[in-house]
Amino acid sequence: MQPLTLPPRLLMGPGPINCYPQVLSAMSTQLVGQYDPTMTSYMNEVMALYRQVFKTQNQQTFLVDGTSRAGIEAALVSCLEPGDKVLIPIFGRFGHLLAEIAERADAQVHTIEVPWGEVFDPQQIEDAIKRVQPKVLAIVQGDTSTTMLQPLEELGAICRAHDVLFYTDATASIAGNPFETDLWQVDAVSVGLQKCLGGPSGSAPISMSGRFVDVVRKRHHVEAGIRDSHHQDAQGQRIRSNYFDLSMIMDYWGEERLNHHTEAATMLFGSRQCAIELLREGQDAVLKRHQMAGNAMLQGIQAMGLRPYGDLKHKMSNVVGVYIPESVNGEQVRHDLLNLFNIEIGTSFGPLKGKVWRIGTMGYNARQDAVLHTLQSLETALRRAGLVLPAGAGVDAAMAVYAGATETRHD
Amino acid sequence: MQPLTLPPRLLMGPGPINCYPQVLSAMSTQLVGQYDPTMTSYMNEVMALYRQVFKTQNQQTFLVDGTSRAGIEAALVSCLEPGDKVLIPIFGRFGHLLAEIAERADAQVHTIEVPWGEVFDPQQIEDAIKRVQPKVLAIVQGDTSTTMLQPLEELGAICRAHDVLFYTDATASIAGNPFETDLWQVDAVSVGLQKCLGGPSGSAPISMSGRFVDVVRKRHHVEAGIRDSHHQDAQGQRIRSNYFDLSMIMDYWGEERLNHHTEAATMLFGSRQCAIELLREGQDAVLKRHQMAGNAMLQGIQAMGLRPYGDLKHKMSNVVGVYIPESVNGEQVRHDLLNLFNIEIGTSFGPLKGKVWRIGTMGYNARQDAVLHTLQSLETALRRAGLVLPAGAGVDAAMAVYAGATETRHD
Numbered sequence: 027m028q029p030l031t032l033p034p035r036l037l038m039g040p041g042p043i044n045c046y047p048q049v050l051s052a053m054s055t056q057l058v059g060q061y062d063p064t065m066t067s068y069m070n071e072v073m074a075l076y077r078q079v080f081k082t083q084n085q086q087t088f089l090v091d092g093t094s095r096a097g098i099e100a101a102l103v104s105c106l107e108p109g110d111k112v113l114i115p116i117f118g119r120f121g122h123l124l125a126e127i128a129e130r131a132d133a134q135v136h137t138i139e140v141p142w143g144e145v146f147d148p149q150q151i152e153d154a155i156k157r158v159q160p161k162v163l164a165i166v167q168g169d170t171s172t173t174m175l176q177p178l179e180e181l182g183a184i185c186r187a188h189d190v191l192f193y194t195d196a197t198a199s200i201a202g203n204p205f206e207t208d209l210w211q212v213d214a215v216s217v218g219l220q221k222c223l224g225g226p227s228g229s230a231p232i233s234m235s236g237r238f239v240d241v242v243r244k245r246h247h248v249e250a251g252i253r254d255s256h257h258q259d260a261q262g263q264r265i266r267s268n269y270f271d272l273s274m275i276m277d278y279w280g281e282e283r284l285n286h287h288t289e290a291a292t293m294l295f296g297s298r299q300c301a302i303e304l305l306r307e308g309q310d311a312v313l314k315r316h317q318m319a320g321n322a323m324l325q326g327i328q329a330m331g332l333r334p335y336g337d338l339k340h341k342m343s344n345v346v347g348v349y350i351p352e353s354v355n356g357e358q359v360r361h362d363l364l365n366l367f368n369i370e371i372g373t374s375f376g377p378l379k380g381k382v383w384r385i386g387t388m389g390y391n392a393r394q395d396a397v398l399h400t401l402q403s404l405e406t407a408l409r410r411a412g413l414v415l416p417a418g419a420g421v422d423a424a425m426a427v428y429a430g431a432t433e434t435r436h437d
Numbered sequence: 438m439q440p441l442t443l444p445p446r447l448l449m450g451p452g453p454i455n456c457y458p459q460v461l462s463a464m465s466t467q468l469v470g471q472y473d474p475t476m477t478s479y480m481n482e483v484m485a486l487y488r489q490v491f492k493t494q495n496q497q498t499f500l501v502d503g504t505s506r507a508g509i510e511a512a513l514v515s516c517l518e519p520g521d522k523v524l525i526p527i528f529g530r531f532g533h534l535l536a537e538i539a540e541r542a543d544a545q546v547h548t549i550e551v552p553w554g555e556v557f558d559p560q561q562i563e564d565a566i567k568r569v570q571p572k573v574l575a576i577v578q579g580d581t582s583t584t585m586l587q588p589l590e591e592l593g594a595i596c597r598a599h600d601v602l603f604y605t606d607a608t609a610s611i612a613g614n615p616f617e618t619d620l621w622q623v624d625a626v627s628v629g630l631q632k633c634l635g636g637p638s639g640s641a642p643i644s645m646s647g648r649f650v651d652v653v654r655k656r657h658h659v660e661a662g663i664r665d666s667h668h669q670d671a672q673g674q675r676i677r678s679n680y681f682d683l684s685m686i687m688d689y690w691g692e693e694r695l696n697h698h699t700e701a702a703t704m705l706f707g708s709r710q711c712a713i714e715l716l717r718e719g720q721d722a723v724l725k726r727h728q729m730a731g732n733a734m735l736q737g738i739q740a741m742g743l744r745p746y747g748d749l750k751h752k753m754s755n756v757v758g759v760y761i762p763e764s765v766n767g768e769q770v771r772h773d774l775l776n777l778f779n780i781e782i783g784t785s786f787g788p789l790k791g792k793v794w795r796i797g798t799m800g801y802n803a804r805q806d807a808v809l810h811t812l813q814s815l816e817t818a819l820r821r822a823g824l825v826l827p828a829g830a831g832v833d834a835a836m837a838v839y840a841g842a843t844e845t846r847h848d
Contacts, residue, residue: 032466034467050465055441055461056445056458057448058781062781093698103678126662130676130679226704249537251529251534251786269510269681287506288453288631290638370473
């Protein structure tokens, strides 16, 4: 029963990452009651902040109380009734996750796949939509399992043309890569805090368009324990989950303030601060900071003679896959980085397990010093593993990226 | 985008309540990675701590990442397959919640009810078990909507005799009222932090017996995205929720450490500290502190001439219902308490709405000073509302309870 004693890790994996210090401070704030006017006014403020984060006018923009996959499940089970068709293009682990969540909801799940390390051409998706005629298209924007970023710009228009709802999971990509809810005509998007937003896992911001909300509202049922005579159930089939029933969560965040769960206030305080950190620095500036750090890491990795994974044209800014050199024990290198330098980089799942490290530059850690420390330490760890590397090539290449950018700014 | 600025409320409602300061501090701790040895060792420690909280040897004791109803839904959807019979004795709002969660899981839900303000005799429950022959008995221990505490001591033996799984939601009661997982033969129990454990909403500790785990394991399926060739699915029907699939959450907390969600580390740090605060003071001492504060509040309320709600023999220690005097506007009194004294007391749901206030003495706030401030302020608010009260009678009666206890300790 000692106080928490954690080592000062620099978290350079695919997430979770180190939180912004201001986010941590916000989470030690003492509570008020869930219907306290100050609390409900902060709930309203959080809705407004995340409308900016998501770049949307959607009224229904709030938090689901759980980790990022809670947001995914809430979106999918609230719109998919048993037997409904959903099309899920899969380009990594999290596409499989969307499919299995939809399967468990007894939706009729249709998937298309590209090899890991690639993304879809919008035409492939439109062809599949024409063939399947789904109610919903569900696709990940950035899949950390492969580091790939699926272009979404054209999918909204395709979905509208075929009367399909367009859901995307932008957990890994939001704030580090462009995302435009309204411009891209996204009907529902959910994220987590633990990547480029610089917070801990445990809260899932979500936003829903009017047409998505209409579908969910058709399944609205009020809980028996708090039902009044004026409550009328909608005609649609009741949503299969109470916890993830977005129609009820809307009632809780909306003017009616109808009790559902007790809001996870500490996570709300953290979510609020994540949005504030993003908006105070500026979304464009944060995006550029991620692109800079990601590019510096990529250039550094390549200058060291290491080979990056996948289609670099479609890599997320905030994570890079690195082939583990054949002569090297990948887990030993990760072990050295952690134990000698307090730096964590990631391993991989599925087909990439044991073959690729994943190195992230996200949120608070999308910083020059974090990139440089990581490259230097990786060089040392690889040298100790017997690899012959050009001394300082990684860190020099990364510094050149930052130096070039600095010059550009002085033009 | 101002820093959080919350008033220093004293939260004397039915929860959430003020957190222990040490819990808030723990939640501002910087993160480590989810598979960092220090993180997994804290996960193991949290399992051990909550075994003590729940008084159990159950290996499968961990956190569900969500509010208390996330724990309820995880327990019910993981054991109930569509068509399975579940018996739910309802004595308040949260009994209705169990029923509606089970209905959404397409279980065959059988309910029995007693009027609000009462609890069940074990014989009533055994009779219903004989009649219904359910797979699961699901019942709330303490229902804050009515302030009642259902005696559970005999239900475990009844369930074993009839081969029924015994689940209970002890969110509102744990730590403020006796709870014995193993002694009472409870098969699954879930709670939240936001009542007598003195933490924020957002984490749901859960514990499961071996026989409950066996039922859940029969439905074990590994996610496609992380499946290896050595993974074999169980024969039972796949659990309908990915997020609440306790068989997968067991894999994540267990030795296999198979990735599921990313653990909500900040909430884990808070949950850990809640358990430590309880165990450091001592479970018996915390129980007595709640009984003392609850009794002082009850005696104070009665001495003021107010009438407590429900069957006082079965009232939870940590919350009391108080009939709103007929001549008084209940919401105006609550408004005065909040705005003049920064004290929150609760309103009520359903049949008690507008008729009963609920006053809690929970966790950090189960303290003499909190009880005295609340009684004094309530007296002032009622006096301002035109009620004629014996001056200081409430606070004097509460002080007498504490004085009597002090004398006893000095014998």
